[in-house]
Amino acid sequence: MAAVSIRDVYKSFGEVKVIQGISMEIADGEFVVMVGPSGCGKSTLLRMVAGLESITSGDIAIDGKVVNNLEPKDRDIAMVFQNYALYPHMTVHDNMAYGLKIRGLSKAEIDTRVNRAAEILELSKFLKRRPRELSGGQRQRVAMGRAIVRDPKVFLFDEPLSNLDAKLRVQMREELQALHQRLATTTLYVTHDQVEAMTLAHRMLVMSTGGKTEQIGAPLEVYDKPATTFVAGFIGSPPMNLIAGRLEPDGAALAAEGGVRIALPQAYPKLGGRSMLLGVRPEHLEICAEGQALLVPQVDFVELLGADSLVYGHIGKDKASPRVAARLHASVKPQNGHLWLRFVAENVHFFDPDTGRRIEA
């Protein structure tokens, strides 16, 4: 149980910059998820905390001690790998006992710990089996068991659920949450799946390609107040609608590209005259009467999902004008024509078109 401190960490492989200046303080017992697209460096960052990759500059500290040059085995951490990395020639029991045996624990102590972990993970029946006789989900649990018995200061998970099918993933998410509540060990968890991130995290670190920090915050905070257009587009599916244009001098409407004028639910005089990106999530657009409509898209196509309908269209004259997506209730069946949509002020986001950063209204 310990705090983890990532201070201004950089990493390059030769000329290629993989991690650029990430800093984060993780409190004792926190469950932090590092999320981002494939190749953004999140696994590399995790491996740097583990000691499997070296740090080019910056510090990483565990429980107050800087661990940059410490070998993995001296950092008191445990890791669960994406492909489980179970020792194929050992039984489940021996897989979990391996680390303890090396540290010289007595056989009695080892058995106690292994049996306890097996109980928690419902693996007691499988202790004598080999990994090849187990299913994917069971192997995953053995990998977690191996981490639990070590009773480390920090758990590190590297995309542990990626190799499981969808249904199993949902079940394992539940189990992970239950486990964390029970053990309360500081956890760093890497995934590219935003649903996992949103459901498991106390706080999230959203990263973009090149190892850059986009936002650090609790899940709902990241959803309600995305710090950059990247985060706005990454969290939420379909991604947030971003319409480019210039705010009229009185801040009451956006003159969007393509010659469309979008009236806003309230006026923003302080931002008047600025060019910006207007952001509204598809789920925050509602059907309304013609007179109340703020957005009137021409429908291009519709995806009927059963509970919802996803409507894709464009506002303006031709197909090149701004695109808009709306998530509407299934009972709404738009015809091939126009839709009248409105949105409220709480759900409006502004972003600077050059930096992508959020503008506070």
Next chain:
Amino acid sequence: MATEKRTHFPSAWLPYVLVAPQLAITLVFFMWPAGQAMWQSVLLQNAFGTNTQFVWFDNFRDLFADPRYLASFKTTAEFSLLVAVSGMGIGLVLAACCDYLLRAATVYQTLVIWPYAVAPAVAAVLWSFIFNPSLGLVTYVLRAWFGYDWNYLLYSGQAMILVVIASTWRQISYNFLFFLAGLQSIPRSLTEAAAIDGAGPVKRFATIAFPLLSPTSFFLLVVNVVYAFFETFGVIDAATEGGPMQSTQILVYKVYRDGFKGLDISGSAAQSVILMVIVIALTVIQFRYIERRVEY
């Protein structure tokens, strides 16, 4: 992997044409001679083939009663054990070092593997030159620095050492390559998991890598034994000609000697059959085990 294709070309005559060359050569140069060898092993023939008698298994019985044949068996067993163990042991250690060093690996790999290209007979010439009783460099060093009299033409123990060295020299490359490939096929995440669990490099090798190498090790054992039994003919002939006093006369060499030099067709044929049985046994073991190799 499928063992069959689900569709095939419909042609009645083409496949026969395609297999004909290999079939022809196999029949003429493999099957027929092998059959001949087995036939001759149950006959008693004199050198000119003018007098032939059918004697059932007398030839085999005589062989196993012959102390020189049994000695040759013993010599071959000793020889192959030494070659296999030293060749594999050294190959394994070098591969482990190379695998640990990662970055310099390709350079070392290039330098270690090419002795495989050298013919066993040539290897024997090289090494017997170095160990030559009068001119050899090692001989000189042994005499000048240690006062040790080296003459492999006289001392059978030394002759065995010489042929083992010449044979192993070549096999180290082969074993090294396979062990290295085996080590490199172990997923990195396993090594990393073991490191996080607290195992240092040596411990990782002993508890993780070595057990996972067992299929490779077994396979190499069979290959090394087959090599020592058969492919080292050139080494023996070039270095010692089976001497001194047949102390390095391995089984395959005896077949040659008895048949071509001694003109004992039947005895030689019987020996060939025995060797055939040994090879078949070894090959069957190898295939059986390989099928179970896909354990992990």
Next chain:
Amino acid sequence: MIEHRPGLNFFCHALLITAIVVILFPVWFTFVASTHTAERMREVPLPLWPGGELWQNVVAVLRHGVAGASTAPVGRMMVNSLIMALSIAIGKIIISIISAYAIVYFRFRLRMLFFWMIFITLMLPVEVRIFPTYKVVSELHMVDSYQGLVLPLIASATATFLFRQFFLTIPDSLMEAAWMDGAGPMRFFWDVVLPLSRTNIAALFVILFIYGWNQYLWPLLITTQESMYTVVIGIKRMIPGGDASVDWNLVMTTAMLAMLPPALVVILMQKWFVKGLIEQEK
């Protein structure tokens, strides 16, 4: 991975370097021997550093051979070895690739029989059937000929199995698509299968060339005239038994020449060599 084991690092490097020195030592020594005169090679201790006679020795040996039990010019023997090695490599590749193709892509009545037959040949290296094979070859009047040298060594089960294994990994859909496009079996073989097999062929070529070049027992039996000797058996014949005076510098020069082609092939085609060795035994 962060691991500080300078001691182990040093040990590994030291071990590997020592091993390489020991492994390369005989070759170095042979090279040195090939660069000196015959007289120098009779004085003990023998030299460790090269002299200046390399060119003379090479020319002498290529043209005139070595005075001793065998006086065949080494040049001639190198040619014999080259022809034998190339024929064996190319021959094996050709007949096994078409056999493998037949086994995989056709159904014919004797298919299984044929399969097992070539499987059995795996278990019969030439060393266990030397006399009868010799008898057959001499009855066919192939003693002292290239055919006699090459043919008994050509039917190779390992190559056939290797190609068969590879062909099985070619997706069925490729063949079905070609068939629908109107390609017959030989067309498919030539246009699709052969190009796909290129790496395997290169790998096998390296292994088989070395195998062919290094043959000892069979050429020993089958050649009686010096003009047909291969260089590998020629070397041994240069060393008469006992301590009769031998021109070691020339013998070692021959050894260098004998080692050169396979070594070159391995070094230039190292990638395929490694692949070939490992694929072959799967």
